[in-house]
Every structure is written in C-alpha cells, then in structure tokens.
Amino acid sequence: EVQLVESGGGLVQPGGSLRLSCAASGFTFSNYWMSWVRQAPGKGLEWVANINRDGSETYYVDSVKGRFSISRDNAKKSLYLQINSLRVEDTAVYYCVRMRWLRSGDAFDIWGQGTMVTVSS
C-alpha cells in the first residue's frame, strides 16, 4: 500500500524549532518530487515547500524562506521539514505529499494524514 506517515508535530513556543518527518512506503521514494502542504485551523490549504528527487533543488513559499528547510534521505525513504523561528501563524496541520507528473503538470496524488504543529506561549 502506498503510504506517507508524518511525525514530529507538537506544541512549541514562539521562536522555537521542530523537525517534522515523513516515512514513505509502497513506492520507489527516490523517483518522486515531494512537498509539504499546511492547513491552519479552519483555513485553506497552503503549499509550503518542494524538493526534487535527489534533494538538490528546493522551493519555498515566501513566508517561510530562511526559517524552514526541506530535505530528504532516499536510503531511509524519508522526507523532513526543519522549522525554525516558529511564529504563531505557523500553527497548522502539516501534510507530507507526493508530487506526480500527470500529463501537463504536477499534482499532489498521495497525502499523509498530517501532523499538528501548535505555536503558543
């Protein structure tokens, strides 16, 4: 079964750090670009970051540049998101997502169950 399982979320104070992990199974992890997408409570979806197959290219939404870092370990079939200098507005469910090239563009075809990050003092 194709699956993504996130971990590492929790309650953290403003200015703190967390490292989110995502374990992939059921597919050849190294063949796919991967992403993180977040959703604040009661709000819509926001793309956060992408990483290419070998980890040499990364892209971020402007609001997290310089604070978040996406990385991967293909040998461990794992995706990571290092989040630093956390702000209250970073409170959200963070989803690990597989990108798949479908016809004319990428789509997010496999989603994890999400891990909650709460930033509060």
Place this chain on the structure above:
Amino acid sequence: DIQMTQSPSSLSASVGDRVTITCRASQSISNSLNWYQQKPGKAPKLLIYAASSLQSGVPSRFSGSGSGTDFTLTISSLQPEDFATYYCQQSYNIRFTFGPGTEVDIK
C-alpha cells in the same frame, strides 16, 4: 506568484443537484490545474488533474474543464458523500498555489 480565486466560497445543494464551482488564475496557466476534495478531519484527495483528467478511482460524476485562466469543476449529480470542501491548485509554476476553497453543504 500566481493567485487563485474560487467562486462561490460556499454553496448549499441537495442530493441529485448539478453543482458547478469556478476557479480563476491571475495569469494564464494553460491546463495546469488540479482539483482536490477535502472532508472534515481528513487529508485532501486528488479528483481532477490537468484541468479535465479524472484521477483513478474517482467517480465519473466529477468532471473538469477550462484552460488559460478560467476553470470549472462540475458534479453532475450530487451524492451524500460529496459534501465537502473543494480546492483548485495551479501547477504551472513550481511555487504551487491553491484557491481558497468552496464548501459544499446540504441544503
């Protein structure tokens, strides 16, 4: 960045109704447009990719159309399990963006 808008933001409909949701991009994105369905407490699910292609396993009552800047998602006959929030997303630019969502609830 490419901005995405959706209309309406919410709608009430009955089982069996035909439902149409519109998505607009701030610039032309060709047909690099995807649609997702999200139910409360669950992860989103891919419904339509490349504007009009049905993802495997998605019922045929869902369809998508459009190109350039204007796109639509249509549910031909709304079923009880279709009450959810629907998001469009552009993949024309690697810095992907989502629309704000359209909540479909029961009339």
